[in-house]
Amino acid sequence: MPARTLVILGGSCWLACVGSPITWQGRYDKALKELTTAQDPLHRFYSLNEAAKAAFEVGKTTEAAEFAHQALDLAPRFRNDWNYGNAIHDGHMVLGRVALRNDDVESAKRELIAAGATPGSPQLDSFGPNVSLARDLLEKKQSDAVIEYFQLCAKFWEMEDGRLKQWTALAKAGEMPDFGANLLY
Numbered sequence: 286m287p288a289r290t291l292v293i294l295g296g297s298c299w300l301a302c303v304g305s306p307i308t309w310q311g312r313y314d315k316a317l318k319e320l321t322t323a324q325d326p327l328h329r330f331y332s333l334n335e336a337a338k339a340a341f342e343v344g345k346t347t348e349a350a351e352f353a354h355q356a357l358d359l360a361p362r363f364r365n366d367w368n369y370g371n372a373i374h375d376g377h378m379v380l381g382r383v384a385l386r387n388d389d390v391e392s393a394k395r396e397l398i399a400a401g402a403t404p405g406s407p408q409l410d411s412f413g414p415n416v417s418l419a420r421d422l423l424e425k426k427q428s429d430a431v432i433e434y435f436q437l438c439a440k441f442w443e444m445e446d447g448r449l450k451q452w453t454a455l456a457k458a459g460e461m462p463d464f465g466a467n468l469l470y
Contacts, residue, residue: 313339330359331368334375338415346383353379370406370441373399374414381418385425393422394430401434405441408470413442415470416452420461428456 306312316336323329337352357376363369381396397418403409419431435449435456442449452462 309339309342313343313345316340326359327363327366330356330363330366330372333359334368334371337379338375341379341382346386349379350383353377353383367407370403370409374403374406374409375400377403378415378418382421385418385421390422390425390427393418394427397422397430397434398437401437403441410441410443412470413445413448413467414438416464416467420464420468423456423461426459428459431456 306315312335316332316339319332320329320336323332333352333356337349337356340352341349353376356372360369360372360376363372377396377400381393381400384392384396400414400418419434422431432453435453439445439449452464455462
């Protein structure tokens with residue numbers, strides 16, 4: 286198992302493997318390398334979530350959507366795999382961000398709700414989801430969809446420590462929560 290280190294990013298703690306990239310460009314480069322060396326569909330499935338999120342963050346929205354669709358297309362083959370819930374959440378989250386980038390707010394809201402309908406995963410249950418799409422929709426004053434998403438996240442996020450209740454209250458008040466590391470996962 287690789288050594289781990291605590292990285293402070295914008296006041297939030299982030300547990301990372303030593304040697305793992307912490308910038309989106311570094312994460313994108315690593316994910317692309319993993320995709321090109323994947324020997325089978327399962328290993329490709331493991332790399333697509335990160336590739337989709339990182340591609341979006343570095344401005345490659347078409348590629349991000351392609352990776353997200355591929356993850357969602359592969360997901361039914363791996364329903365019993367630990368990564369299944371991650372693929373569902375992240376695939377829909379990235380597709381929603383792409384839709385919003387294209388000014389399609391209604392599709393973005395539908396994708397957010399689909400992301401929240403994930404059954405969870407070891408990572409989602411512990412650290413919680415990447416809430417970048419929720420933040421993006423709050424910036425567009427779409428709090429109803431975001432509040433519904435937070436309710437869905439409560440079904441799987443076991444270690445949320447009151448954050449969802451706090452974020453919901455702030456969203457209802459028209460304020461932007463501090464999502465911390467949940468914008469990076």
